[in-house]
Amino acid sequence: MVVDQTSDAGVDRIFHALADGTRRDILAFAVGGRYSVSELAKRYPMSFAAVQKHVAVLEGAGLITKERRGRERLVRTDVDTVQKARVLLDGIEELWRVRVDRIDDLLATEKRITGGER
Amino acid sequence: MVVDQTSDAGVDRIFHALADGTRRDILAFAVGGRYSVSELAKRYPMSFAAVQKHVAVLEGAGLITKERRGRERLVRTDVDTVQKARVLLDGIEELWRVRVDRIDDLLATEKRITGGER
DNA sequence: CTGATCTACAACCATCTGGTTGTATGATAG
């Protein structure tokens, strides 16, 4: 499946996929290697089909890729997409730092105009 | 409202709140200062009540805080919670780096055992 | 070939989501 992660809808899909504990666990687990859907399903107290759906959501968001090996589908975390989400959050934090710097500048300017304290 | 962002449910709430373009926009906008809900609502093509709900979701996730000023409620982004989400994604990327390093080690060991190429 | 395993997918269901409108309350302006 080809996935667009750059559009707004793509970002929606990424964060929505991350908004579930089971999916975050699959993501963190499958970053350590390749696992079949069955192997993943054994780790959770729900049906195979439910895990399969979670995997589909992760794949739809581009957070994992599937590779065929015989009758199995090996799941692997796509760290690039995780990074994409992380960078978006970095951007917000950066906006905040810029704002704080700007406030510091204003305060400094104010000080100069009023003569400062020395 | 007091919010738990550390539990699994708390993390769910954070990422779910981030999985909507309007909410991400509010978050990025309100990192630049304090804005009343009405001021925020003017920026989006939907009812005041709809924006109010988005703000409530962000507040429930701990991504914003509200401060009372007269009849207004001033919304401000809580960068600490944004950072918390970012750190979680950092963790996954870190797992990946650890794994890659381990593979490199294995390959290096393999080389030594088989004699390597020099 | 036959049976077992892995995956895919449809149908169903309760609950949640994201929007709407309408009503109520509190604070400000005149």
Place this chain on the structure above:
DNA sequence: CTATCATACAACCAGATGGTTGTAGATCAG
């Protein structure tokens, strides 16, 4: 006091979500 503004919240609705069971196709083991 009255009217207006900012907010809160309930009720409602269509569609999505997260689980279930059941069925069917592909591949592997013997």
